[in-house]
Amino acid sequence: MNKAHASLASLFALAFVLYAAYSLPAKSGETGNAAPASIRIGYQKYGTLILVKARGELDRKLKAAGVTVDWAEFAFGPPMLEALNAAHLDFAASGETPPVFALAAKGSDLVYLGYESASPEGEAILVAKDAGIAGIAGLKGRKVAVARGSNAHYLLIRALASAGLGWKDIQPVYLAPADARAAFANGAVDAWAIWDFHLAVAQETAGARILADGQKLVQNHEIYTSRKDFIRQHPELAKTVLEEIARTDEWARTHTAEAAELLDRQLGIGVPVLKKALERRAYGLHPVDAELASAQQNIADTLHALGLLPKPVQVSLALSATEIQP
Template identity: 55%
Template structure:
């Protein structure tokens, strides 16, 4: 090999090495910016079901090489247990489950956004022919709710407004379907529940509402993630929330059509779903100080009545995008 050929070969190797390094760095940057997969948890009602049915999030993330997985949960606490365990990257629940989830040892949970308050979306129900006329009449009676749910906290506050505590009632923890059946059979006197189960009980069972959440709770819905996911993939969280926002805007403008679409996906009568949708407010927002303060009040209340194992600072779990 002559000197000219040797130096040409050397320059080629040097150029190739630079190209490999650039390619490797680019691949690393892309892998850091976008995961291979994102998993979202949802309940059998709400915006995420419609977003899932449209496939719009999948279309948006396909160009980034991100696959989308969906997981359905009956209510919030088990969903956030899955998030804490690393099985979910993104979830939506009511206001109380994140408080319990944050109290778990080493919880990675962060709040990334919230839906506006919807206090009318929760109700404390009795059968139409019940002798219970007021919340105060529940003293000594059996009351059902889902443990750790937003309806659990709503019940605490509804009782407090009537001058009662949880110690004044016989609290029965049941999942929504079981609680409905218990109320219908007369095994419990009242049921604290959220929509759409609330609307279904009104329209199908003819229940009577002792009180809804107006003036008692905010009933925010919260979008949460794991800190490592939010901090490593902020653009991913932004895209998810953007697509949720588009879906929310469509639901707000088209409640009847949204109810029909939800009915197809969840197997519930559209009239029930439309009633529930009209009691909800829409549009994901960044966590404002007053919203975090309201969450802190929930945490402090649960700690005071010894339902939370230790004090938490909600502000520490509010994600600040950099």
């Protein structure tokens, strides 16, 4: 697809998302609210939003409209979506699993806005380069570090199932990425389920070996979410944010080296490491659709069957489109 066609595809996706946002039924008294003084956006050290932040175009556009962007960094998705559920954020980007956990929380007001193209190679299960573990089956009885509720959590579940193992066949060690990296480095755990940029850093600086990545196991979508009340009151802000995400996706797709250099000025982990991660990342904003609905429901059903969710989750209740056809 050439640049013009990609741009048209992004705009089509955006138009669908914005229609969906406007089509949410309003609560009594919610009509045409003026723009707020700020929009609170949660991001991680990966994905499109950190590039949006680094480029600064969104901040400049919203500043001209009298709106400040308050950027809030999170180590991984679940704490970010907890903040979204608590109305401490207005917009968030996470992996494909955190929204499902967030929807299981009491009183969740989360709504899906769109998602990025699948990037299954952007997450993996790592072992030390000299570890005597030949495949996923070799994880039986082993300690595996993973961030609870993250995209890597679901990857680990799916990988184990592919080798005929269940969740109880390993010793999961729930750790945030920084703590997991330390545990992996000193041998306190036998394996680590993780995503980029942490994945690329471990490969490039520690010689970590990929036991399995997400290919043929998970899709690893980056998912954009908000709160229903915020979208009802301020759909124009969602429009502006999503437009800039689409533009940044298009830029990053064709300017990988520049994107790596831009990020390195913020992260300081090395251009080669960032370029490695960016090159295996897919870009492209998609609207809420049947593919997203089905994928998210499958994750929800899997997690509930394993007893990892406190209640069943009906993803359709959080879709921003009024009708999703199979």
